[in-house]
Amino acid sequence: MFFVTGTDTDSGKTHVAAALLHKARTTYHMKTVGVKPIASGCESTAQGLRNSDALMLMAESTLQLDYEKINPFTFAPAIAPHVAAADIGLELSPESVLSRLDLTQYAMADFCLMEGAGGWRLPLGQNRYLSETVAALAMPVIVVVGMKLGCLNHAVMTEELIRADGLRVAGWVANRAQADMARFDENLASLQQMMQSxxxxxxxxxxDAPVSAMAEYLDLTPLLRAS
Structure with missing residues (x-):
């Protein structure tokens, strides 16, 4: 089981996570499941609140679980989850998130990804963070770097913080979220030199490319070799 985090909110980590699942499913013929424990900006449907990111992960999962197993904490407003939770009188904590994860079901997959919300230090309130849940599960982490101005600092700091929390960074993905990033090649070369994973x-x-097109640019070998 790997945890997917981003250098910031708009790094494209959901699309990358879905592409990783697609690659594992189609190239390596693995049983897959993608999990999104906390999501805000959910839409009301006849079945209840639904999040587009969680649905994207489910579409690339061969292990079909009930929606509540994939996305147990759903909030309608597109705001910080701990603020949305406080508005409805719900207290988020690393322990409450952990209690809603069906680890037995997830373990049935050969390749499981759990996607966070925002960056590594997603606040849950009361000076607690989602990263504490990840640490409790000792999950290796995949960092999605949104390639734009400032990404070098954000990427290196994210990797250092994850390591400082005692976790392994399994790898990172450069995602060109902005087509017009200046000096892209030089920034990518700097990242390849600076990142340790x-x-x-x-x-x-x-x-607007499909997940399958993104998957063509990914290599799961370092993940599978270390697992």
């Missing part, structure tokens, strides 16, 4: 791929700017 292996690069799992560099995804170019693909406007």
């Amino acid at each position: 292996p690069c799992l791929g560099c995804i170019p700017h693909l406007q």
